[in-house]
Amino acid sequence: MFILSILKDNVRVHPKDFRKPRPSALTDELNKKYANKVLHNVGLCIRVFDIIEASDGVVHACQDGSYQSKVTFRMIVFRPFGGEILIGKIRDCSQEEGIKVSMEFFDDIIIPPTFMPAGTE
Structure with missing residues (x-):
């Protein structure tokens, strides 16, 4: 039902978050972007599990002073398998x-009604 998926993304961290430890700032930004969203062929993203790798940040001084890093991370994903029995x-x-x-x-x-067993009303 729950799996860990490895994802990659470019993460932008704003100057207001520079005081946070770098892993926390990156995790917060990733959770804002992915948590509670469905990714096609991945599943429903729950939250970031951990960060595997993060590149050095590139500062955008001509914009707002934020930096951007390439991040590889593991995400906890809700993705039921075919035939899996779930309780609800x-x-x-x-x-x-x-x-x-x-x-x-x-x-x-x-x-949908088409997926219900025969004789179900």
Whole structure:
């Protein structure tokens, strides 16, 4: 259900965050960008697990003074496997839309009527 995915991105850190330790500043920016977002072919990003590698920052003095680093990091991702059994609570159901299921951290699961077993009403 939960996996660690390795991702790479360019991260921009603003001058107001220069007082933070560098790993914390990078992690905060990555969480702002990815947490609670669905990445195609990856899954629902939960939060940054750790930073594997970060390049030296390049300062953009002519802009706002922020620096940018190339970062390789591991992200905790919700990605159920095919055939995996998950436990949730039924929020709503209708014959047209199917069943809406809520898990403790995720409320947007919809099971269409076409995926229901035969004889289910």
